[in-house]
Amino acid sequence: MSSRTPLIAGNWKMHKTGSQAVEAANQLRILVEATRAVEVMIAPTYTALYQVAQTLKGSNIALGAQDLYWEKQGAFTGEISSEMLADAGCSHVIIGHSERRQFFGETDETVNRKIRAALADNLIPVFCIGESETQREAGETFSVLDKQVRDGLKDLGFGDLTGLVVAYEPVWAIGTGKTATREQAQETHRFIRSLLETLFGKPFAGVVRILYGGSVKPDNVRALMEMPDVDGALVGGASLDPETFSKLVFFND
Numbered sequence: 001m002s003s004r005t006p007l008i009a010g011n012w013k014m015h016k017t018g019s020q021a022v023e024a025a026n027q028l029r030i031l032v033e034a035t036r037a038v039e040v041m042i043a044p045t046y047t048a049l050y051q052v053a054q055t056l057k058g059s060n061i062a063l064g065a066q067d068l069y070w071e072k073q074g075a076f077t078g079e080i081s082s083e084m085l086a087d088a089g090c091s092h093v094i095i096g097h098s099e100r101r102q103f104f105g106e107t108d109e110t111v112n113r114k115i116r117a118a119l120a121d122n123l124i125p126v127f128c129i130g131e132s133e134t135q136r137e138a139g140e141t142f143s144v145l146d147k148q149v150r151d152g153l154k155d156l157g158f159g160d161l162t163g164l165v166v167a168y169e170p171v172w173a174i175g176t177g178k179t180a181t182r183e184q185a186q187e188t189h190r191f192i193r194s195l196l197e198t199l200f201g202k203p204f205a206g207v208v209r210i211l212y213g214g215s216v217k218p219d220n221v222r223a224l225m226e227m228p229d230v231d232g233a234l235v236g237g238a239s240l241d242p243e244t245f246s247k248l249v250f251f252n253d
């Protein structure tokens with residue numbers, strides 16, 4: 001296990017109405033109250049953010065959004081700014097999730113703009129990267145990740161990136177029940193950390209947290225977390241039920 005404080009983050013995707021999200025957040029708050037050694041974050045859908053923020057007040061659970069738009073305000077129907085997210089109570093925001101890349105036209109360039117907007121409003125970006133199954137089979141994993149990292153963090157310096165979290169989510173492992181082996185996760189996380197060291201220096205590479213995402217469940221979380229470059233998990237399906245998610249938070253017990 002690494003010396004970095006682990007972060008276990010739940011991406012609720014398009015699940016739960018406001019009242020369902022509040023109920024789950026309340027249960028989770030009680031379940032994970034005792035944890036100090038692990039940071040916890042949940043990312044409900046936009047319409048639930050403000051209510052969930054009220055529920056989480058004074059708790060040890062951070063609130064994140066699942067996306068943002070980089071402009072501050074204006075005629076951008078359907079979009080939401082980093083300032084609005086911060087105002088709703090968010091401290092984190094997921095950026096560049098593969099579902100956004102796959103279904104909603106997200107590119108490395110828009111990811112870069114979003115990361116800058118988040119950092120400008122002191123939101124912690126959870127920057128998602130990952131290769132598809134075809135890319136892995138073609139031996140392109142590292143070149144795909146290299147491009148995603150370089151372009152996503154383009155023109156940013158070490159000083160800008162405080163707090164940034166990277167989430168490695170192989171697309172073939174998301175929602176499929178097919179988790180990367182811990183060796184695959186370690187090898188890839190090691191590659192990402194070395195690349196970050198090349199780009200931003202050793203001190204940054206030493207502290208940046210790299211989460212693994214893709215079918216993380218109570219029965220595989222511990223093995224993954226034991227790897228030296230795996231600093232946490234970004235969890236979809238298994239984050240929806242508070243009991244199950246709390247087992248991930250207490251992976252070490």
Ligand code: 13P
Pocket residue numbers: 011097169173174175176177213214215216234235236237238
């Ligand atoms: P699953 O845990 O459902 O595979 O989803 C992972 C994910 O996409 C988290 O962002």
